[in-house]
Amino acid sequence: MSVFLQLKHLRKSVNAGERLFDIDEFSIRENTCIVLSGGNGAGKTTLLKILAGLDKPDHADILYDGEHLPWKLAQQKLFHDVVYLHQQPYMFDKTVAENIAYGLHRSGLNRAQVDEKVDQALHWAQLSKLATRNARRLSGGEKQRVALTRARVLSPRLLLLDEPLASMDINAREQTIDLIKRLKSEGVSSIVTSHEPHISTLIGDEHRHLCKTGPCRYTVVKPFLFQRDMEQRSRLSKQHKTYASGEPSAGLHLEDCAEHRNKSPVNRSNTTMNEDTTIPKQQITAVILAGGLARRMSGQDKGLIEINGRPMLEHIIAALIPQVGGILINANRNLDQYRRYAYPVIEDMMGEFFGPLVGMASGMQATNTDYLLTVPCDSPFIPPVLAERLFRELEDKQADISVAHDSTRMQPVFALLRKGLLPSLMTYLEDGGRKIDTWYAEHRLAKTDFSDWPDAFININTPDDKQSVEQKMIRQKDVHIT
Amino acid sequence: MAQLLDTSRQALVLLFSGDPALWSIVSISFSVSLRAVLIATPVAFLLAFLLAHLRFPGRRVLISTFNTLLALPAVVVGLTIYMLLSRNGPFGDLKLLFTQTGMVIGQIVLCFPLLVAFSHATLQAADQRAWETAVTLGAKPWQAMLTLMCEVRYGLIAAVTAAFGRIIAEVGSSMMIGGNILNYTRNITTAIALETSKGEFAQGIALGIILLLSALLLNFALTFMQARDDDAL
Numbered sequence: 040m041s042v043f044l045q046l047k048h049l050r051k052s053v054n055a056g057e058r059l060f061d062i063d064e065f066s067i068r069e070n071t072c073i074v075l076s077g078g079n080g081a082g083k084t085t086l087l088k089i090l091a092g093l094d095k096p097d098h099a100d101i102l103y104d105g106e107h108l109p110w111k112l113a114q115q116k117l118f119h120d121v122v123y124l125h126q127q128p129y130m131f132d133k134t135v136a137e138n139i140a141y142g143l144h145r146s147g148l149n150r151a152q153v154d155e156k157v158d159q160a161l162h163w164a165q166l167s168k169l170a171t172r173n174a175r176r177l178s179g180g181e182k183q184r185v186a187l188t189r190a191r192v193l194s195p196r197l198l199l200l201d202e203p204l205a206s207m208d209i210n211a212r213e214q215t216i217d218l219i220k221r222l223k224s225e226g227v228s229s230i231v232t233s234h235e236p237h238i239s240t241l242i243g244d245e246h247r248h249l250c251k252t253g254p255c256r257y258t259v260v261k262p263f264l265f266q267r268d269m270e271q272r273s274r275l276s277k278q279h280k281t282y283a284s285g286e287p288s289a290g291l292h293l294e295d296c297a298e299h300r301n302k303s304p305v306n307r308s309n310t311t312m313n314e315d316t317t318i319p320k321q322q323i324t325a326v327i328l329a330g331g332l333a334r335r336m337s338g339q340d341k342g343l344i345e346i347n348g349r350p351m352l353e354h355i356i357a358a359l360i361p362q363v364g365g366i367l368i369n370a371n372r373n374l375d376q377y378r379r380y381a382y383p384v385i386e387d388m389m390g391e392f393f394g395p396l397v398g399m400a401s402g403m404q405a406t407n408t409d410y411l412l413t414v415p416c417d418s419p420f421i422p423p424v425l426a427e428r429l430f431r432e433l434e435d436k437q438a439d440i441s442v443a444h445d446s447t448r449m450q451p452v453f454a455l456l457r458k459g460l461l462p463s464l465m466t467y468l469e470d471g472g473r474k475i476d477t478w479y480a481e482h483r484l485a486k487t488d489f490s491d492w493p494d495a496f497i498n499i500n501t502p503d504d505k506q507s508v509e510q511k512m513i514r515q516k517d518v519h520i521t
Numbered sequence: 522m523a524q525l526l527d528t529s530r531q532a533l534v535l536l537f538s539g540d541p542a543l544w545s546i547v548s549i550s551f552s553v554s555l556r557a558v559l560i561a562t563p564v565a566f567l568l569a570f571l572l573a574h575l576r577f578p579g580r581r582v583l584i585s586t587f588n589t590l591l592a593l594p595a596v597v598v599g600l601t602i603y604m605l606l607s608r609n610g611p612f613g614d615l616k617l618l619f620t621q622t623g624m625v626i627g628q629i630v631l632c633f634p635l636l637v638a639f640s641h642a643t644l645q646a647a648d649q650r651a652w653e654t655a656v657t658l659g660a661k662p663w664q665a666m667l668t669l670m671c672e673v674r675y676g677l678i679a680a681v682t683a684a685f686g687r688i689i690a691e692v693g694s695s696m697m698i699g700g701n702i703l704n705y706t707r708n709i710t711t712a713i714a715l716e717t718s719k720g721e722f723a724q725g726i727a728l729g730i731i732l733l734l735s736a737l738l739l740n741f742a743l744t745f746m747q748a749r750d751d752d753a754l
Contacts, residue, residue, distance in 0.1 A: 093653050123657040129650035132672055141668075142658035193659060 042066045043196065043228075044090075045102040051085055052097055059085060060249065067197060067230070072223050072242050075232045077249030078469040083232040084126070086249065087199040090230070092117030122195040126202040128186030130174035135166060135185055138174045142193045156192055164188040164218065180211025187218050191227070198222060198229040205234070216241055234462060248388060318430045321364035322409040325426075326402030327355055328395050328452060329370040329377065329416035330387055340373050341499065342416035347509050351419050351499070356380060358421035363412055367405055369398040394473050395452050396464065403461045415452045419508060420494040420515075429455035429487050438485035446490035451475045453489075453496070532727035542703075543724065547731055550708035553621055554689040557628035562681055565636035570666055572637070573644040574652070584641065590634030595627075599697030602627050606698065619700035624708075627694035632684035639683060643676030644669065675747055682743060686736060 049062040059082045067073065067090075077083050088094035092114040101113040108116065122142075131138050136157050143153040161167045164184050169177065174185055183203055190198055203219065204212050219242050222229060231242060329342035329352065342352040352368070359366055368384045370377045377384045388401045395413070403411050410433075412426050422428075425443070433441035433455055440460070443453035452475070460482065467478045489495050494515075499505050535543055572584055604610050606618040606626075617623040651672045655665035670677060692710035699706030701715060709728045716725040 088653075091653075091657050093657065118656060119659065121657070123653065125650050125654070127650075129648060129654040131651070131654075131668070141655070142660075145659050145661070145664055189658065 042068050043104055047100040047102070049089070049099045050097045051082065051089065067228055069228060070223070070226050071228050071244045072219070073230045073245045073247060074243035075230055075247050075249065076234070076465070077232070078466060081249040081469070083249055084201055087123055087201055087230065087232065090117065090197070091121050091123035091199055093123060120196040121199060122190035122193060123199040124186045124190060124201060124203065126205060127179070128182050130177070130182055130185065132173070132175055134171050135174045135177070136161065136170040138185055139189045139192060141189060146193065160188045160192045163191075178211070180207050180214060183207070183211070183215050184218060187215070187222070191222060195227060198227055200229060200231045202232055202234070246388070318427050319409070320362065320426070323363040323412050323426055323430070323455070324365040324367060324402070324406040324408045324410070325359045325363040325412040325414060326367045326369050326398065327352065327359075327414055327416050328398040329368060330398045342370065343373060343376055344499065344505065346419055346505065347512055352377070352380065352416060354419040355414060355416065355421055356382070358423065359414070362423065362426040364408060365406065367402050369402055394475070396468060396473060396475055396478060399456065400461065400464045400468060403456070403458055403464065406458070409458050411456045411458060413452055413454050413456065415498060417498040417500070418496060419512065420497055422489060422492040422495045425453065425495070426455065428489070432485045432487040436483070436485035439482040440479055441485040441487050442479065443489045443495070444486040445493070445496050446488065449486065450496050451479060528722045528726055531723035532730060535723060535727045536730065543727060545704050546707055546709055546712045546728065549621070549706070550689060550710070553624045553708060554628055554685060557625045557632060557688055558681060558685050560625070561629045561633045561636055561684070565633055566640050566670060566677065569637050569641035569644055570670070572641050587634045587637045587641070591638055593631065593634065594693065595631060595691040596693030596697065598627055598630050599694035602630065602694065603697045618698065619702060619706060621699070621706060624695050624699040624706060627698045628688040628691070631691060631694060632688045635687055636680055636684045639680035640677050643673050643680065647673045678743060682739060685739070689735070690732065
């Protein structure tokens with residue numbers, strides 16, 4: 040998939056010279072759907088309007104099909120090849136059919152050809168019944184479909200959809216998402232803006248984020264979740280299928296890990312857990328937060344530190360497998376080593392090393408399940424009842440977040456979160472918030488007592504910790520064996 | 522009171538008896554004013570569009586000027602054009618004084634600021650998305666402009682109606698430039714002025730009724746057109 044449109048050094052100021060964004064490079068490839076997220080006022084719409092030729096950038100080096108073009112020429116190309124759809128699509132004060140024919144009449148076709156194309160398009164979008172209605176009188180979802188169809192008949196190379204799913208009911212959303220997918224299958228590239236980053240899991244091949252705050256001020260941030268190669272994608276989709284069918288996800292496990300699972304002492308203690316619990320295991324995805332810097336461990340990647348001959352991550356995975364439907368690993372370094380575990384490895388979606396909240400958000404964005412269980416990568420003694428207990432407390436208290444508590448203090452990274460929190464979390468992060476406690480405080484919090492699991496929150500911060508943990512683990516193993 | 526009723530009765534008799542002198546006056550009025558509106562409208566719309574969509578130095582001054590010219594008295598226009606067209610004036614050689622063409626020019630000057638000001642307000646308030654949607658769907662700028670005007674057609678039609686109403690009812694400029702020549706430049710308003718000064722109130726009232734009725738018909742037609750558009754779709 041080759042890049043057909045590339046903008047470099049794209050700068051745009053709004054009134055009074057305030058810089059709206061300054062983007063080093065923005066490339067659009069053939070047959071690719073880019074999801075563009077960002078808060079209010081981050082410049083999503085302005086960026087789309089520039090790409091449509093409707094708004095003039097202060098500066099941009101434009102490469103179109105590998106050709107450097109000055110703005111005036113580029114604008115002509117963009118008018119011809121790109122169609123922009125407003126957040127609330129504008130309907131001409133005409134019938135649906137006439138709206139769809141609008142662009143065709145101006146493309147040099149004769150009346151009969153236009154009529155034929157319009158008929159086909161109406162059929163394609165299942166709008167035939169509405170053909171003679173005034174487009175202004177349609178519902179929001181129907182207008183969106185007319186607008187998509189009106190754009191499609193022109194066979195554009197790039198479609199720019201500004202918040203196409205905002206304020207729509209579930210039916211309308213599904214129909215619109217379906218149309219977007221079909222457009223993609225017809226080879227049309229698209230950029231979809233959204234406040235809801237998780238729609239990138241539905242339609243996006245790539246995900247870009249326009250930030251307002253933090254080090255990425257007003258620029259498109261690069262390390263993105265869905266900028267992954269095709270191979271990785273198919274692996275993820277396979278994984279999701281596995282979750283859905285209810286098969287044990289260990290099917291995709293590397294052999295040595297599966298073997299390890301059987302031997303795992305923590306796993307064995309699983310037998311003490313009530314088997315017919317009602318917790319919706321398949322609806323819980325665990326994310327192991329291994330994206331930190333580990334300064335006190337002289338920068339050594341904590342998840343990969345060996346404890347009794349096995350990387351810490353393996354101990355944690357082994358403890359989580361019986362508890363959850365799926366596992367994600369959030370890491371920013373040594374990705375190849377993390378990928379060995381055949382679980383999706385997700386990078387922080389904004390900046391790098393911004394702290395656990397960004398890892399949580401990235402995890403939430405990557406899953407389709409209702410709940411997200413977060414655990415750190417440096418606490419090897421994960422209680423086998425972690426997910427269950429957090430879930431029960433969450434439901435009992437009807438809370439948004441259930442967080443572990445060890446009788447003296449809260450352990451914020453051991454938590455179960457509802458997926459619906461993602462927009463709130465994104466807003467908090469975009470506004471520059473990084474503190475986990477502050478964000479938790481904005482929500483209904485259930486504190487779940489784990490004082491009967493004193494080892495659960497032991498973590499490894501220094502080389503000394505590591506030794507004591509190793510000894511403790513050996514002692515535990517002995518206890519289990521005897 | 523009795524006199525008023527009597528003259529009104531006479532006026533109605535005049536109207537329905539098909540008095541040729543009366544209908545000649547009416548046709549001159551309409552022909553002159555329609556020509557003036559037809560010539561002024563396209564130019565005024567284009568100018569209004571440019572004022573609404575382009576940003577150029579002097580734009581605000583121009584808008585204020587047209588708004589001010591709304592209050593231009595018809596006699597002042599008449600006087601100015603009289604001076605310009607009179608034998609000694611700069612355009613005296615065109616021999617347009619006391620002609621219908623001269624009246625048309627005067628009425629264009631009168632209705633142009635009104636057309637610009639009203640249609641500018643309409644186009645300014647038009648949905649920005651209409652223009653953007655047209656352009657992104659491949660319309661050339663002039664096509665997009667026509668689309669935009671079509672979208673706000675009721676506002677523009679209202680501007681034309683108001684402009685026509687102003688010039689068909691004005692008397693000052695027609696009187697001075699046209700000269701009130703029977704069967705040539707005598708229109709409804711100048712005729713009313715003349716008949717009144719002669720004490721012939723019946724014809725004056727008859728003409729007044731025609732003026733009002735025509736305005737009524739025009740507005741009914743517009744309202745029905747709009748209503749039909751609203752219902753049909």
